[in-house]
Amino acid sequence: MASGKKRKKRDFHHISRGWNAVLNVVAGVFAFLCVFPFLFVVIISLTDEKTLARDGYRLLPAQWSLEAYRFIFRTSDTLLRSYGVTIAVTVIGTVISLILISLYAYAISRKSFRYRRFFSIFAILTMLFNGGMIPTYMVVSQLLGLKDTIWALILPLAMNAFYIMILRTFYSTSVPDAIVESAKIDGAGEFYTFLKIVLPLSLPGLATIGLFSTLGYWNDWFNALLYIDNPNLVPLQSMLMRIESSIQFIQQNSQNSSMSLAALQSIPQDTSRMAMVVLATLPIIFAYPFFQRYFVQGLTVGAVKE
Template identity: 85%
Template sequence: MAEVKRKIQDFHHVSRGWNIILNIIAAAFSFICIFPFLFVVIISLTDEKTLATDGYRVFPAKWSLEAYRFVFQSGDTLYRAYGVTILVTVIGTIFSLILMSLYAYAISRKSFRYRGFFSVFAIVTMLFNGGMIPTYMVVSQLMGLKDTLWALILPLAMNAFYIMILRTFYITSVPEAIIESGRIDGAGDFFIFLRIVLPLSLPGLATIGLFSTLGYWNDWFSALLYIDNPNLVPLQSMLMRIESSIQFIQNSKNSSLSMAALQTIPQDTTRMAMVVLATLPIIFAYPFFQRYFVQGLTLGAVKE
Protein backbone atom coordinates (compact mmCIF):
# COMPACT_ATOMS: atom_id res chain seq x y z
CA MET A 1 0.00 0.00 0.00
CA ALA A 2 2.82 2.38 0.87
CA GLU A 3 4.50 1.56 -2.43
CA VAL A 4 1.31 2.40 -4.35
CA LYS A 5 0.99 5.75 -2.55
CA ARG A 6 4.64 6.54 -3.30
CA LYS A 7 4.17 5.80 -7.01
CA ILE A 8 1.07 8.00 -7.10
CA GLN A 9 2.98 10.84 -5.46
CA ASP A 10 5.85 10.41 -7.92
CA PHE A 11 3.34 10.46 -10.81
CA HIS A 12 1.83 13.76 -9.66
CA HIS A 13 5.18 15.30 -8.73
CA VAL A 14 6.50 17.90 -11.19
CA SER A 15 10.19 18.63 -11.25
CA ARG A 16 11.42 22.16 -10.68
CA GLY A 17 12.50 22.57 -14.30
CA TRP A 18 9.12 21.53 -15.68
CA ASN A 19 7.42 23.75 -13.11
CA ILE A 20 9.33 26.77 -14.42
CA ILE A 21 8.54 25.88 -18.03
CA LEU A 22 4.84 25.45 -17.31
CA ASN A 23 4.72 28.77 -15.45
CA ILE A 24 6.39 30.51 -18.39
CA ILE A 25 3.86 28.97 -20.80
CA ALA A 26 0.97 30.04 -18.56
CA ALA A 27 2.35 33.57 -18.28
CA ALA A 28 2.82 33.80 -22.05
CA PHE A 29 -0.72 32.59 -22.67
CA SER A 30 -2.08 35.10 -20.16
CA PHE A 31 -0.15 37.91 -21.85
CA ILE A 32 -1.53 36.89 -25.25
CA CYS A 33 -5.06 37.11 -23.83
CA ILE A 34 -4.51 40.50 -22.19
CA PHE A 35 -2.41 42.16 -24.91
CA PRO A 36 -5.29 43.03 -27.33
CA PHE A 37 -7.00 45.14 -24.68
CA LEU A 38 -3.70 46.73 -23.65
CA PHE A 39 -3.04 47.56 -27.29
CA VAL A 40 -6.45 49.22 -27.56
CA VAL A 41 -5.59 51.33 -24.51
CA ILE A 42 -2.26 52.31 -26.11
CA ILE A 43 -3.97 53.34 -29.35
CA SER A 44 -6.51 55.41 -27.44
CA LEU A 45 -3.63 57.29 -25.79
CA THR A 46 -1.78 57.88 -29.07
CA ASP A 47 -1.77 61.24 -30.79
CA GLU A 48 -4.06 61.20 -33.84
CA LYS A 49 -1.49 62.69 -36.23
CA THR A 50 1.18 60.29 -35.01
CA LEU A 51 -1.21 57.41 -35.55
CA ALA A 52 -1.92 58.60 -39.11
CA THR A 53 1.77 58.89 -40.01
CA ASP A 54 3.35 56.01 -38.06
CA GLY A 55 0.43 53.58 -37.87
CA TYR A 56 -0.35 51.35 -34.90
CA ARG A 57 2.62 50.96 -32.60
CA VAL A 58 3.12 49.58 -29.13
CA PHE A 59 5.39 52.51 -28.28
CA PRO A 60 4.02 55.55 -30.10
CA ALA A 61 6.20 58.59 -30.69
CA LYS A 62 3.70 60.94 -29.08
CA TRP A 63 1.05 60.33 -26.44
CA SER A 64 -2.19 62.28 -26.18
CA LEU A 65 -5.40 62.39 -24.15
CA GLU A 66 -7.31 64.24 -26.88
CA ALA A 67 -9.57 61.25 -27.61
CA TYR A 68 -10.73 61.09 -23.99
CA ARG A 69 -11.17 64.87 -23.90
CA PHE A 70 -13.40 64.64 -26.96
CA VAL A 71 -15.52 61.88 -25.41
CA PHE A 72 -15.77 63.64 -22.06
CA GLN A 73 -16.86 66.87 -23.73
CA SER A 74 -20.39 65.50 -23.38
CA GLY A 75 -20.03 66.36 -19.68
CA ASP A 76 -22.95 65.29 -17.53
CA THR A 77 -24.37 63.19 -20.38
CA LEU A 78 -21.55 60.67 -20.10
CA TYR A 79 -21.80 60.37 -16.31
CA ARG A 80 -25.57 60.09 -16.54
CA ALA A 81 -25.21 57.33 -19.15
CA TYR A 82 -22.78 55.51 -16.85
CA GLY A 83 -25.24 55.79 -13.99
CA VAL A 84 -28.13 54.47 -16.09
CA THR A 85 -26.06 51.53 -17.33
CA ILE A 86 -24.81 50.62 -13.85
CA LEU A 87 -28.31 50.86 -12.39
CA VAL A 88 -29.84 48.77 -15.16
CA THR A 89 -27.04 46.19 -14.96
CA VAL A 90 -27.26 45.74 -11.18
CA ILE A 91 -31.06 45.64 -10.95
CA GLY A 92 -31.39 43.55 -14.11
CA THR A 93 -28.82 40.97 -13.02
CA ILE A 94 -30.42 40.53 -9.59
CA PHE A 95 -33.90 40.36 -11.11
CA SER A 96 -32.77 37.86 -13.74
CA LEU A 97 -31.08 35.61 -11.20
CA ILE A 98 -34.20 35.54 -9.02
CA LEU A 99 -36.53 34.66 -11.89
CA MET A 100 -34.30 32.17 -13.68
CA SER A 101 -33.11 30.38 -10.54
CA LEU A 102 -36.67 29.84 -9.32
CA TYR A 103 -37.85 28.70 -12.76
CA ALA A 104 -34.90 26.34 -13.23
CA TYR A 105 -35.25 24.87 -9.75
CA ALA A 106 -38.94 24.13 -10.28
CA ILE A 107 -38.42 22.25 -13.56
CA SER A 108 -35.41 20.38 -12.15
CA ARG A 109 -37.47 18.60 -9.47
CA LYS A 110 -39.17 15.36 -10.42
CA SER A 111 -41.88 16.00 -7.84
CA PHE A 112 -43.10 19.04 -9.83
CA ARG A 113 -46.09 17.83 -11.82
CA TYR A 114 -45.80 20.32 -14.69
CA ARG A 115 -42.04 20.21 -15.11
CA GLY A 116 -42.33 18.76 -18.61
CA PHE A 117 -44.72 21.46 -19.81
CA PHE A 118 -42.65 24.35 -18.49
CA SER A 119 -39.43 22.80 -19.81
CA VAL A 120 -40.90 22.55 -23.30
CA PHE A 121 -42.32 26.06 -22.92
CA ALA A 122 -38.83 27.43 -22.23
CA ILE A 123 -37.23 25.45 -25.05
CA VAL A 124 -39.82 26.65 -27.58
CA THR A 125 -38.90 30.27 -26.83
CA MET A 126 -35.31 29.43 -27.81
CA LEU A 127 -36.50 28.35 -31.27
CA PHE A 128 -39.31 30.80 -31.99
CA ASN A 129 -40.16 34.36 -31.04
CA GLY A 130 -42.83 36.85 -31.95
CA GLY A 131 -40.51 39.15 -33.86
CA MET A 132 -39.36 42.70 -33.31
CA ILE A 133 -42.62 44.50 -34.09
CA PRO A 134 -44.86 42.41 -31.78
CA THR A 135 -42.22 42.65 -29.05
CA TYR A 136 -42.10 46.41 -29.44
CA MET A 137 -45.91 46.63 -29.26
CA VAL A 138 -46.03 44.48 -26.13
CA VAL A 139 -43.29 46.38 -24.32
CA SER A 140 -44.21 49.92 -25.34
CA GLN A 141 -48.01 49.77 -25.71
CA LEU A 142 -49.38 46.79 -23.80
CA MET A 143 -47.01 47.10 -20.83
CA GLY A 144 -46.49 50.85 -21.18
CA LEU A 145 -42.73 50.68 -20.51
CA LYS A 146 -41.54 53.07 -23.19
CA ASP A 147 -39.11 55.69 -21.86
CA THR A 148 -38.66 53.83 -18.58
CA LEU A 149 -35.74 51.87 -17.15
CA TRP A 150 -37.92 48.77 -17.01
CA ALA A 151 -37.88 48.72 -20.81
CA LEU A 152 -34.13 48.08 -20.54
CA ILE A 153 -34.51 45.45 -17.81
CA LEU A 154 -37.55 43.24 -18.44
CA PRO A 155 -36.89 42.20 -22.09
CA LEU A 156 -33.57 40.65 -21.03
CA ALA A 157 -34.68 39.31 -17.66
CA MET A 158 -35.45 35.77 -18.84
CA ASN A 159 -33.21 33.66 -21.04
CA ALA A 160 -34.25 30.11 -21.87
CA PHE A 161 -30.69 28.98 -22.53
CA TYR A 162 -29.54 30.15 -19.10
CA ILE A 163 -32.56 28.44 -17.54
CA MET A 164 -31.56 25.13 -19.13
CA ILE A 165 -28.01 25.57 -17.84
CA LEU A 166 -29.26 26.16 -14.29
CA ARG A 167 -31.72 23.28 -14.59
CA THR A 168 -28.90 20.90 -15.54
CA PHE A 169 -26.75 22.28 -12.73
CA TYR A 170 -29.48 21.68 -10.16
CA ILE A 171 -30.02 18.12 -11.38
CA THR A 172 -26.34 17.17 -11.37
CA SER A 173 -25.03 19.16 -8.40
CA VAL A 174 -27.86 19.21 -5.86
CA PRO A 175 -28.42 15.70 -4.46
CA GLU A 176 -32.02 14.68 -4.08
CA ALA A 177 -31.16 13.15 -0.70
CA ILE A 178 -30.42 16.59 0.77
CA ILE A 179 -33.78 17.94 -0.36
CA GLU A 180 -35.58 14.89 1.01
CA SER A 181 -33.80 15.25 4.33
CA GLY A 182 -34.97 18.84 4.53
CA ARG A 183 -38.55 17.80 3.84
CA ILE A 184 -38.33 15.11 6.52
CA ASP A 185 -37.24 17.81 8.98
CA GLY A 186 -40.35 19.80 8.09
CA ALA A 187 -38.78 22.46 5.85
CA GLY A 188 -40.89 24.02 3.11
CA ASP A 189 -39.91 24.43 -0.52
CA PHE A 190 -38.80 28.05 -0.16
CA PHE A 191 -36.77 27.28 2.97
CA ILE A 192 -35.07 24.37 1.17
CA PHE A 193 -34.35 26.55 -1.84
CA LEU A 194 -32.96 29.47 0.16
CA ARG A 195 -31.02 27.61 2.85
CA ILE A 196 -29.93 24.44 1.07
CA VAL A 197 -30.09 24.76 -2.71
CA LEU A 198 -28.70 28.28 -3.15
CA PRO A 199 -25.47 27.69 -1.13
CA LEU A 200 -24.84 24.60 -3.26
CA SER A 201 -25.54 26.48 -6.46
CA LEU A 202 -23.18 29.44 -6.15
CA PRO A 203 -20.90 28.38 -9.06
CA GLY A 204 -23.85 28.01 -11.43
CA LEU A 205 -25.51 31.22 -10.24
CA ALA A 206 -22.23 33.13 -10.54
CA THR A 207 -21.81 31.91 -14.12
CA ILE A 208 -25.32 32.91 -15.14
CA GLY A 209 -24.97 36.17 -13.22
CA LEU A 210 -21.82 37.00 -15.17
CA PHE A 211 -23.58 36.25 -18.48
CA SER A 212 -26.52 38.44 -17.47
CA THR A 213 -24.22 41.24 -16.37
CA LEU A 214 -22.44 41.23 -19.73
CA GLY A 215 -25.77 41.13 -21.53
CA TYR A 216 -27.16 44.15 -19.72
CA TRP A 217 -23.92 46.12 -19.90
CA ASN A 218 -23.48 45.61 -23.65
CA ASP A 219 -27.13 46.08 -24.58
CA TRP A 220 -27.77 49.04 -26.87
CA PHE A 221 -30.63 47.77 -29.03
CA SER A 222 -33.26 48.06 -26.30
CA ALA A 223 -32.43 51.74 -25.83
CA LEU A 224 -32.65 52.25 -29.59
CA LEU A 225 -36.19 50.85 -29.57
CA TYR A 226 -37.70 52.08 -26.33
CA ILE A 227 -35.77 55.13 -25.09
CA ASP A 228 -36.33 58.65 -26.43
CA ASN A 229 -35.61 60.52 -23.21
CA PRO A 230 -31.93 61.64 -23.33
CA ASN A 231 -31.71 61.31 -19.54
CA LEU A 232 -32.33 57.55 -19.79
CA VAL A 233 -29.86 56.73 -22.55
CA PRO A 234 -27.37 54.03 -21.41
CA LEU A 235 -23.65 54.12 -22.05
CA GLN A 236 -23.50 51.82 -25.08
CA SER A 237 -26.24 53.74 -26.87
CA MET A 238 -24.57 57.08 -26.12
CA LEU A 239 -21.22 55.86 -27.45
CA MET A 240 -22.93 54.61 -30.59
CA ARG A 241 -24.41 58.08 -31.11
CA ILE A 242 -20.95 59.61 -30.82
CA GLU A 243 -19.67 57.10 -33.37
CA SER A 244 -22.60 57.89 -35.67
CA SER A 245 -21.83 61.60 -35.40
CA ILE A 246 -18.24 60.98 -36.51
CA GLN A 247 -19.40 58.86 -39.43
CA PHE A 248 -21.95 61.52 -40.40
CA ILE A 249 -19.23 64.15 -40.57
CA GLN A 250 -17.02 61.80 -42.60
CA ASN A 251 -19.80 61.15 -45.11
CA SER A 252 -20.96 64.75 -45.24
CA LYS A 253 -21.52 66.08 -48.77
CA ASN A 254 -20.18 69.45 -47.69
CA SER A 255 -16.52 68.60 -48.08
CA SER A 256 -15.21 71.87 -46.60
CA LEU A 257 -17.31 71.40 -43.45
CA SER A 258 -16.31 67.74 -43.29
CA MET A 259 -12.57 68.47 -43.58
CA ALA A 260 -12.72 71.29 -41.03
CA ALA A 261 -14.59 69.13 -38.54
CA LEU A 262 -12.43 66.07 -39.06
CA GLN A 263 -9.30 68.05 -38.34
CA THR A 264 -10.59 68.73 -34.82
CA ILE A 265 -11.92 65.23 -34.15
CA PRO A 266 -9.58 62.36 -33.21
CA GLN A 267 -11.24 59.60 -35.19
CA ASP A 268 -9.43 56.28 -34.66
CA THR A 269 -8.25 57.12 -31.16
CA THR A 270 -11.76 58.18 -30.20
CA ARG A 271 -13.12 54.81 -31.26
CA MET A 272 -10.51 53.06 -29.14
CA ALA A 273 -11.24 55.38 -26.22
CA MET A 274 -14.91 54.46 -26.43
CA VAL A 275 -13.97 50.78 -26.37
CA VAL A 276 -11.89 51.36 -23.23
CA LEU A 277 -14.64 53.36 -21.52
CA ALA A 278 -17.21 50.68 -22.32
CA THR A 279 -15.01 47.73 -21.37
CA LEU A 280 -12.97 48.87 -18.37
CA PRO A 281 -15.81 49.01 -15.79
CA ILE A 282 -17.12 45.55 -16.64
CA ILE A 283 -13.66 44.09 -16.03
CA PHE A 284 -14.17 44.75 -12.33
CA ALA A 285 -17.15 42.38 -12.36
CA TYR A 286 -14.93 39.36 -13.01
CA PRO A 287 -13.12 39.38 -9.62
CA PHE A 288 -16.48 39.75 -7.88
CA PHE A 289 -17.91 36.65 -9.55
CA GLN A 290 -14.59 34.81 -9.28
CA ARG A 291 -14.82 35.11 -5.50
CA TYR A 292 -18.11 33.22 -5.59
CA PHE A 293 -16.62 30.61 -7.91
CA VAL A 294 -13.95 29.85 -5.31
CA GLN A 295 -16.45 29.84 -2.45
CA GLY A 296 -18.78 27.56 -4.35
CA LEU A 297 -16.06 24.91 -4.60
CA THR A 298 -15.93 24.55 -0.81
CA LEU A 299 -19.59 25.03 0.13
CA GLY A 300 -22.26 22.43 0.47
CA ALA A 301 -20.25 19.28 1.13
CA VAL A 302 -22.47 16.28 1.99
CA LYS A 303 -21.69 14.84 5.39
CA GLU A 304 -21.89 11.10 5.72
Protein backbone atom coordinates in the same frame (compact mmCIF):
# COMPACT_ATOMS: atom_id res chain seq x y z
CA MET B 1 -0.12 -4.39 -4.86
CA ALA B 2 -2.09 -1.58 -3.29
CA SER B 3 1.09 0.38 -2.54
CA GLY B 4 2.16 0.04 -6.19
CA LYS B 5 -1.16 1.53 -7.34
CA LYS B 6 -0.80 4.42 -4.90
CA ARG B 7 2.76 5.05 -6.11
CA LYS B 8 1.61 5.11 -9.74
CA LYS B 9 -1.20 7.47 -8.80
CA ARG B 10 1.25 9.84 -7.06
CA ASP B 11 3.62 9.68 -10.03
CA PHE B 12 0.76 10.49 -12.37
CA HIS B 13 -0.20 13.61 -10.41
CA HIS B 14 3.37 14.69 -9.65
CA ILE B 15 4.93 17.33 -11.91
CA SER B 16 8.64 17.96 -11.90
CA ARG B 17 10.04 21.44 -11.39
CA GLY B 18 11.12 21.68 -15.00
CA TRP B 19 7.69 20.85 -16.39
CA ASN B 20 6.09 23.10 -13.78
CA ALA B 21 8.22 26.02 -15.01
CA VAL B 22 7.38 25.24 -18.65
CA LEU B 23 3.65 25.08 -17.91
CA ASN B 24 3.82 28.35 -15.98
CA VAL B 25 5.55 30.04 -18.90
CA VAL B 26 2.95 28.70 -21.34
CA ALA B 27 0.13 29.87 -19.07
CA GLY B 28 1.77 33.27 -18.69
CA VAL B 29 2.18 33.69 -22.45
CA PHE B 30 -1.43 32.66 -23.02
CA ALA B 31 -2.63 35.12 -20.36
CA PHE B 32 -0.54 37.91 -21.94
CA LEU B 33 -2.02 37.16 -25.37
CA CYS B 34 -5.50 37.45 -23.86
CA VAL B 35 -4.76 40.78 -22.17
CA PHE B 36 -2.60 42.32 -24.92
CA PRO B 37 -5.45 43.34 -27.31
CA PHE B 38 -7.07 45.45 -24.61
CA LEU B 39 -3.74 47.02 -23.63
CA PHE B 40 -3.10 47.83 -27.29
CA VAL B 41 -6.53 49.49 -27.52
CA VAL B 42 -5.63 51.63 -24.48
CA ILE B 43 -2.34 52.65 -26.14
CA ILE B 44 -4.11 53.62 -29.36
CA SER B 45 -6.68 55.67 -27.43
CA LEU B 46 -3.81 57.62 -25.86
CA THR B 47 -2.06 58.25 -29.21
CA ASP B 48 -2.20 61.59 -30.98
CA GLU B 49 -4.57 61.44 -33.97
CA LYS B 50 -2.08 62.95 -36.44
CA THR B 51 0.67 60.66 -35.20
CA LEU B 52 -1.63 57.68 -35.65
CA ALA B 53 -2.49 58.73 -39.20
CA ARG B 54 1.18 59.23 -40.06
CA ASP B 55 2.86 56.29 -38.31
CA GLY B 56 0.02 53.80 -37.98
CA TYR B 57 -0.57 51.59 -34.96
CA ARG B 58 2.49 51.33 -32.72
CA LEU B 59 3.14 50.07 -29.21
CA LEU B 60 5.21 53.17 -28.43
CA PRO B 61 3.72 56.12 -30.33
CA ALA B 62 5.86 59.16 -31.04
CA GLN B 63 3.35 61.47 -29.37
CA TRP B 64 0.83 60.77 -26.64
CA SER B 65 -2.45 62.65 -26.33
CA LEU B 66 -5.64 62.70 -24.25
CA GLU B 67 -7.60 64.51 -26.95
CA ALA B 68 -9.84 61.51 -27.63
CA TYR B 69 -10.98 61.41 -24.00
CA ARG B 70 -11.35 65.19 -23.91
CA PHE B 71 -13.55 65.02 -27.01
CA ILE B 72 -15.82 62.41 -25.40
CA PHE B 73 -15.93 64.11 -21.99
CA ARG B 74 -16.96 67.45 -23.48
CA THR B 75 -20.48 66.08 -23.03
CA SER B 76 -19.65 65.06 -19.47
CA ASP B 77 -23.20 65.48 -18.16
CA THR B 78 -24.56 63.20 -20.86
CA LEU B 79 -21.78 60.66 -20.32
CA LEU B 80 -22.27 60.54 -16.54
CA ARG B 81 -26.03 60.24 -16.98
CA SER B 82 -25.54 57.35 -19.42
CA TYR B 83 -23.17 55.68 -16.96
CA GLY B 84 -25.80 56.04 -14.25
CA VAL B 85 -28.52 54.54 -16.46
CA THR B 86 -26.30 51.61 -17.42
CA ILE B 87 -25.25 50.93 -13.82
CA ALA B 88 -28.88 51.05 -12.63
CA VAL B 89 -30.04 48.78 -15.44
CA THR B 90 -27.19 46.33 -14.84
CA VAL B 91 -27.69 46.09 -11.07
CA ILE B 92 -31.49 45.91 -11.09
CA GLY B 93 -31.59 43.63 -14.14
CA THR B 94 -29.01 41.21 -12.74
CA VAL B 95 -30.89 40.91 -9.43
CA ILE B 96 -34.24 40.34 -11.17
CA SER B 97 -32.66 37.91 -13.61
CA LEU B 98 -31.05 35.88 -10.83
CA ILE B 99 -34.32 35.71 -8.89
CA LEU B 100 -36.41 34.57 -11.86
CA ILE B 101 -33.87 32.17 -13.34
CA SER B 102 -32.95 30.56 -10.01
CA LEU B 103 -36.60 29.93 -9.11
CA TYR B 104 -37.48 28.55 -12.55
CA ALA B 105 -34.38 26.34 -12.70
CA TYR B 106 -34.93 24.98 -9.20
CA ALA B 107 -38.53 24.05 -9.96
CA ILE B 108 -37.70 22.04 -13.09
CA SER B 109 -34.70 20.41 -11.39
CA ARG B 110 -36.88 18.71 -8.76
CA LYS B 111 -38.14 15.27 -9.76
CA SER B 112 -41.16 15.72 -7.50
CA PHE B 113 -42.43 18.65 -9.57
CA ARG B 114 -45.27 17.30 -11.69
CA TYR B 115 -44.91 19.69 -14.61
CA ARG B 116 -41.08 19.76 -14.80
CA ARG B 117 -41.05 18.15 -18.25
CA PHE B 118 -43.56 20.64 -19.67
CA PHE B 119 -41.71 23.71 -18.36
CA SER B 120 -38.33 22.29 -19.42
CA ILE B 121 -39.58 21.81 -23.00
CA PHE B 122 -41.20 25.24 -22.87
CA ALA B 123 -37.86 26.85 -21.95
CA ILE B 124 -35.94 24.88 -24.60
CA LEU B 125 -38.42 25.86 -27.33
CA THR B 126 -37.72 29.54 -26.67
CA MET B 127 -34.07 28.83 -27.53
CA LEU B 128 -35.11 27.49 -30.94
CA PHE B 129 -38.01 29.76 -31.91
CA ASN B 130 -39.04 33.33 -31.20
CA GLY B 131 -41.76 35.66 -32.35
CA GLY B 132 -39.43 37.96 -34.28
CA MET B 133 -38.49 41.59 -33.93
CA ILE B 134 -41.80 43.20 -34.92
CA PRO B 135 -44.04 41.12 -32.59
CA THR B 136 -41.53 41.63 -29.77
CA TYR B 137 -41.54 45.37 -30.34
CA MET B 138 -45.35 45.45 -30.36
CA VAL B 139 -45.55 43.47 -27.12
CA VAL B 140 -42.96 45.57 -25.29
CA SER B 141 -43.99 49.01 -26.54
CA GLN B 142 -47.76 48.68 -27.07
CA LEU B 143 -49.07 45.75 -25.04
CA LEU B 144 -46.87 46.28 -21.98
CA GLY B 145 -46.41 50.02 -22.49
CA LEU B 146 -42.71 49.98 -21.62
CA LYS B 147 -41.48 52.30 -24.36
CA ASP B 148 -39.30 55.14 -23.02
CA THR B 149 -39.06 53.53 -19.60
CA ILE B 150 -36.10 51.94 -17.87
CA TRP B 151 -38.01 48.64 -17.72
CA ALA B 152 -37.73 48.34 -21.49
CA LEU B 153 -33.99 47.87 -20.93
CA ILE B 154 -34.45 45.37 -18.07
CA LEU B 155 -37.39 43.03 -18.62
CA PRO B 156 -36.61 41.80 -22.18
CA LEU B 157 -33.28 40.39 -20.94
CA ALA B 158 -34.47 39.16 -17.55
CA MET B 159 -35.07 35.56 -18.62
CA ASN B 160 -32.67 33.43 -20.63
CA ALA B 161 -33.41 29.80 -21.44
CA PHE B 162 -29.74 28.88 -21.78
CA TYR B 163 -28.98 30.19 -18.29
CA ILE B 164 -31.99 28.25 -16.96
CA MET B 165 -30.59 25.02 -18.38
CA ILE B 166 -27.15 25.70 -16.89
CA LEU B 167 -28.57 26.37 -13.44
CA ARG B 168 -30.95 23.42 -13.64
CA THR B 169 -27.98 21.13 -14.34
CA PHE B 170 -26.12 22.69 -11.42
CA TYR B 171 -29.03 22.05 -9.06
CA SER B 172 -29.36 18.46 -10.27
CA THR B 173 -25.68 17.61 -9.87
CA SER B 174 -24.58 19.72 -6.91
CA VAL B 175 -27.61 19.77 -4.59
CA PRO B 176 -28.23 16.24 -3.26
CA ASP B 177 -31.84 15.15 -3.07
CA ALA B 178 -31.18 13.75 0.41
CA ILE B 179 -30.57 17.26 1.79
CA VAL B 180 -33.82 18.56 0.35
CA GLU B 181 -35.75 15.52 1.60
CA SER B 182 -34.28 15.84 5.08
CA ALA B 183 -35.35 19.49 5.21
CA LYS B 184 -38.88 18.51 4.23
CA ILE B 185 -38.92 15.80 6.92
CA ASP B 186 -37.97 18.45 9.48
CA GLY B 187 -40.99 20.49 8.38
CA ALA B 188 -39.34 23.07 6.13
CA GLY B 189 -41.41 24.51 3.30
CA GLU B 190 -40.33 24.88 -0.30
CA PHE B 191 -39.26 28.52 -0.03
CA TYR B 192 -37.43 27.98 3.26
CA THR B 193 -35.61 24.98 1.78
CA PHE B 194 -34.71 26.98 -1.30
CA LEU B 195 -33.49 30.07 0.59
CA LYS B 196 -31.70 28.44 3.51
CA ILE B 197 -30.34 25.22 2.01
CA VAL B 198 -30.30 25.27 -1.79
CA LEU B 199 -29.03 28.82 -2.41
CA PRO B 200 -25.99 28.59 -0.09
CA LEU B 201 -24.96 25.41 -1.92
CA SER B 202 -25.51 27.02 -5.32
CA LEU B 203 -23.24 30.08 -5.07
CA PRO B 204 -20.88 28.93 -7.89
CA GLY B 205 -23.76 28.46 -10.32
CA LEU B 206 -25.45 31.70 -9.27
CA ALA B 207 -22.17 33.61 -9.62
CA THR B 208 -21.69 32.25 -13.13
CA ILE B 209 -25.21 33.20 -14.21
CA GLY B 210 -24.85 36.55 -12.46
CA LEU B 211 -21.68 37.32 -14.40
CA PHE B 212 -23.30 36.37 -17.72
CA SER B 213 -26.35 38.53 -16.93
CA THR B 214 -24.15 41.45 -15.87
CA LEU B 215 -22.23 41.31 -19.14
CA GLY B 216 -25.47 41.05 -21.11
CA TYR B 217 -27.02 44.11 -19.49
CA TRP B 218 -23.82 46.17 -19.60
CA ASN B 219 -23.17 45.53 -23.30
CA ASP B 220 -26.78 45.86 -24.44
CA TRP B 221 -27.45 48.67 -26.88
CA PHE B 222 -30.07 47.19 -29.21
CA ASN B 223 -33.01 47.52 -26.80
CA ALA B 224 -32.17 51.19 -26.32
CA LEU B 225 -32.16 51.62 -30.09
CA LEU B 226 -35.66 50.12 -30.29
CA TYR B 227 -37.44 51.42 -27.22
CA ILE B 228 -35.67 54.55 -25.93
CA ASP B 229 -36.22 58.02 -27.41
CA ASN B 230 -35.79 59.95 -24.17
CA PRO B 231 -32.17 61.23 -24.05
CA ASN B 232 -32.17 60.95 -20.25
CA LEU B 233 -32.62 57.15 -20.49
CA VAL B 234 -29.96 56.40 -23.10
CA PRO B 235 -27.46 53.82 -21.71
CA LEU B 236 -23.72 54.04 -22.13
CA GLN B 237 -23.27 51.68 -25.08
CA SER B 238 -26.02 53.36 -27.09
CA MET B 239 -24.69 56.83 -26.29
CA LEU B 240 -21.16 55.90 -27.41
CA MET B 241 -22.56 54.50 -30.64
CA ARG B 242 -24.42 57.76 -31.26
CA ILE B 243 -21.19 59.73 -30.73
CA GLU B 244 -19.38 57.52 -33.22
CA SER B 245 -22.22 57.85 -35.74
CA SER B 246 -22.12 61.63 -35.36
CA ILE B 247 -18.37 61.67 -36.00
CA GLN B 248 -18.76 59.54 -39.12
CA PHE B 249 -21.61 61.72 -40.38
CA ILE B 250 -19.56 64.90 -39.95
CA GLN B 251 -16.53 63.34 -41.64
CA GLN B 252 -18.55 62.04 -44.59
CA ASN B 253 -20.41 65.32 -45.11
CA SER B 254 -17.51 67.65 -44.46
CA GLN B 255 -17.91 69.41 -47.82
CA ASN B 256 -21.45 70.47 -46.98
CA SER B 257 -20.62 71.32 -43.39
CA SER B 258 -20.24 74.85 -42.09
CA MET B 259 -17.30 73.77 -39.92
CA SER B 260 -13.80 74.72 -41.01
CA LEU B 261 -11.46 72.13 -42.45
CA ALA B 262 -9.09 72.51 -39.50
CA ALA B 263 -11.91 71.86 -37.04
CA LEU B 264 -12.99 68.77 -38.95
CA GLN B 265 -9.46 67.40 -39.04
CA SER B 266 -9.07 67.99 -35.31
CA ILE B 267 -11.83 65.49 -34.52
CA PRO B 268 -10.07 62.35 -33.19
CA GLN B 269 -11.94 59.78 -35.22
CA ASP B 270 -9.82 56.61 -34.80
CA THR B 271 -8.52 57.31 -31.31
CA SER B 272 -12.00 58.26 -30.09
CA ARG B 273 -13.28 54.84 -31.17
CA MET B 274 -10.62 53.19 -29.05
CA ALA B 275 -11.38 55.55 -26.16
CA MET B 276 -15.03 54.52 -26.37
CA VAL B 277 -14.00 50.87 -26.15
CA VAL B 278 -11.93 51.62 -23.06
CA LEU B 279 -14.72 53.60 -21.39
CA ALA B 280 -17.24 50.86 -22.13
CA THR B 281 -15.00 47.96 -21.10
CA LEU B 282 -12.97 49.20 -18.16
CA PRO B 283 -15.78 49.38 -15.55
CA ILE B 284 -17.06 45.87 -16.27
CA ILE B 285 -13.55 44.46 -15.81
CA PHE B 286 -13.83 45.27 -12.10
CA ALA B 287 -16.81 42.90 -11.85
CA TYR B 288 -14.66 39.84 -12.52
CA PRO B 289 -12.82 39.77 -9.15
CA PHE B 290 -16.15 39.55 -7.33
CA PHE B 291 -17.22 36.49 -9.36
CA GLN B 292 -13.80 34.86 -9.81
CA ARG B 293 -14.04 32.88 -6.57
CA TYR B 294 -17.03 30.89 -7.86
CA PHE B 295 -16.67 31.27 -11.62
CA VAL B 296 -14.42 28.25 -12.28
CA GLN B 297 -16.60 26.02 -10.11
CA GLY B 298 -19.68 27.16 -11.99
CA LEU B 299 -18.12 26.47 -15.39
CA THR B 300 -17.16 22.92 -14.37
CA VAL B 301 -20.72 22.07 -13.34
CA GLY B 302 -21.48 18.43 -13.96
CA ALA B 303 -17.80 17.43 -14.12
CA VAL B 304 -16.81 13.97 -12.92
CA LYS B 305 -15.60 14.05 -9.33
CA GLU B 306 -13.28 11.56 -7.71
